[in-house]
Every structure is written in C-alpha cells, then in structure tokens.
Amino acid sequence: MRFPLFVDAVSRRSGLPPDQAATVARAVLETVVERMTGGGPTSDPTGYLPDELTDAGTGPSPADFLDRVGRRAGVDERTASVGAAAVFATLRETVTVGEFQEMVARLPAADGTTDPIPGAGETRP
Numbered sequence: 001m002r003f004p005l006f007v008d009a010v011s012r013r014s015g016l017p018p019d020q021a022a023t024v025a026r027a028v029l030e031t032v033v034e035r036m037t038g039g040g041p042t043s044d045p046t047g048y049l050p051d052e053l054t055d056a057g058t059g060p061s062p063a064d065f066l067d068r069v070g071r072r073a074g075v076d077e078r079t080a081s082v083g084a085a086a087v088f089a090t091l092r093e094t095v096t097v098g099e100f101q102e103m104v105a106r107l108p109a110a111d112g113t114t115d116p117i118p119g120a121g122e123t124r125p
Contacts (some may be wrong), residue, residue, distance in 0.1 A: 004092060013086035016079065027072035030081030031065060032103070 003022075011021035070080035092100055 006094065007043045007092040008084045009093075010083065013089055014082045016083055016086075020073075020075070020079070020082065021086070024069065024073045024075060024080065025087050028070060028084045028087040029078075031068050034068075035065070 007018055007022040010016070010025045011018045014021055016024060018076070040069055049093070066077055066080045067086060069075075069084055070077050073080060075083070091103075095103070
C-alpha cells in the first residue's frame with residue numbers, strides 16, 4: 001500500500017480531512033519509529049516514512065505518545081487520539097500479522113521493558 005492510499009484509509013477511519021490525516025499519520029509513524037527498540041537508527045516498521053524521518057532516536061514514554069503526536073501534527077489531544085487509532089487500525093490491515101506483532105512487541109512498555117505479544121499457540125499469563 002502506498003502512502004496516499006494509507007492516508008485515505010486513515011481519513012475514512014478517523015473522519016479527518018485527508019490533509020490532516022496525512023499530517024497525523026506521519027506524526028504517529030514518526031513517534032512509533034522513535035519508540036522502536038533494537039531496530040537500529042534507520043528502522044522504519046512500515047516503509048511509508050519519508051527518508052528524513054527514519055533516523056529517529058529513542059522516544060517518549062507511553063504516557064507522552066499522544067502528546068508527542070499532537071505536537072508534531074499541530075492538533076489537539078482528541079484529534080491525535082482519533083488519528084493514532086486510525087493509523088494503528090490501518091497498519092493492522094496493511095501489514096502481515098507477524099509484522100504487526102513484531103512492531104508492537106518492539107515498543108517499550110511503561111517501565112522501559114518490552115512486552116512481546118505471544119506468537120501462535122502461546123497465551124498471555
């Protein structure tokens with residue numbers, strides 16, 4: 001899926017105008033890349049980010065995620081929340097189950113550790 005199609009899907013899911021959906025989607029993806037662990041400085045879990053966004057370092061705590069997205073996109077917390085939910089829902093449909101699980105598993109938990117998602121046949125305690 002190319003970025004314009006991704007943005008169209010985010011716009012439909014969130015109810016945001018396409019231009020705003022694109023801005024929020026970029027902010028969400030950039031913030032996700034910042035939060036990734038173990039992926040190296042050029043990690044881009046989606047393949048949609050512009051080259052200048054793939055050199056992100058370590059990022060905010062989970063509590064700061066939507067604030068960071070909102071500041072990057074220039075939107076309020078509600079818009080950031082709706083947009084982020086739409087981005088993650090679209091990602092979930094765009095990438096394979098394994099890719100999505102790997103991406104989410106690489107996001108740090110609130111305590112700084114990773115919280116891997118169980119693989120096939122595994123259950124959470």
